[in-house]
Amino acid sequence: MSVADKLGAGSSFGRIPRSGHRSERGRAKAVAQGDIPEYELVRLSLAEVSPTPLNPRRNFGSEAELAEFGEKLRKVQLAACTAVTRAVYLELWPDHEARIGSAQFVLVNGERRYRAALQVGLEALDFVVRDELAVSREEFVDNLLKENLDREDFDVIERARGVQELVAVCQGNQSAAATRLGKDRSWVTNQLALLTLPEEIQALLSAGEMAERDGRQLARRLKENPALGAADLVSLWKDIKAQEAAEREEKKELLRAAREGRVLSADNTKTPQEPKLARASADTVLSADNTQHLAPATPEGTPSVLSVDNTDQSTKDGTDVLSTDNTKTGVPSASGTIPHQSSEAASGTGPEHSNVPLLRQLLGETPADQAAALADAFSADELAALVKALSVHV
Known part of the structure; x- marks a missing residue:
């Protein structure tokens, strides 16, 4: 038995049957008669499969990580890859013919599994062929992106590229793209804004060294002042983080002072x-x-x-x-x-009550900020006692 034959027993795919190749006419007849489901599990040679050039994902892991994953696939493949046929794909993107070569199938998802299998020399993997995912450009890119959005390791720049591709196939209609993804239009706009940042900043976002929130803030600054370079933005980012750290420390000191019974003057000294x-x-x-x-x-x-x-x-x-x-x-x-x-x-609820502004200054404006400030200042037992005391007055 070859290594490829030992790949994936298929038991983890429930009732989806494994089959060999069928003609389109034979498959259509079998589906109409109920002999097979709309899609079925098939074993495809990796030589006849090509990744789509549209995949926004760029980072699939190091060679060592791919090799480790490939060895796991050698033992069992827990999830099938998804692909569409060559003919259906080229109807949407005829200009991709040279890029997919002689491949008879094009991946919709599972490219990391595909690359890992190649890394360790596997010959085939389990696939589900679903041409209905490519009824239109919008549908294909939508399915391609949704699969990646569910991954925890899908970095923000990869995600932004995918959103950009979906907006492009939606003729630039951000609202249509947002509807497909189940997001607000502002979310789509924020994703596209990240791609306006210099490559150096995008690299920080991809590596997780810069938070997405900080990236959006820098994108707004760049829109206001297009002359800012990568070095300027990095310097601005460091200044913003230093200011935020100082404000957090000031709040902590105010809370410590209140807890210890120290008196602070109006200028917090x-x-x-x-x-x-x-x-x-x-x-x-x-x-x-x-x-x-x-x-x-x-x-x-x-x-x-x-x-x-x-x-x-x-x-x-x-x-x-x-x-x-x-x-x-x-x-x-x-x-x-x-x-x-x-x-x-x-x-303390009357309009003249003077402690409210001070409390907001100490704890923050939002419930989340207030909860974080209290958690930082008091122990769990002290917070429990505070909640118990508050329940008497509410």
């Missing part, structure tokens, strides 16, 4: 905290930047309360307390405590 700050003497108050100021006494000798703009707002009896917008919030009771504010103000 440390301000010494008095040991007994919570029990400040009757003749001192705090200004808006958390520094102590002497409170001027009233004619009766009672210390007055300063508003946030540090002006003496004492009333006729020297007992009124002013809110942050300099409106009366109540008079201390005989016990010296300040009457309760309205439920809206006390809960």
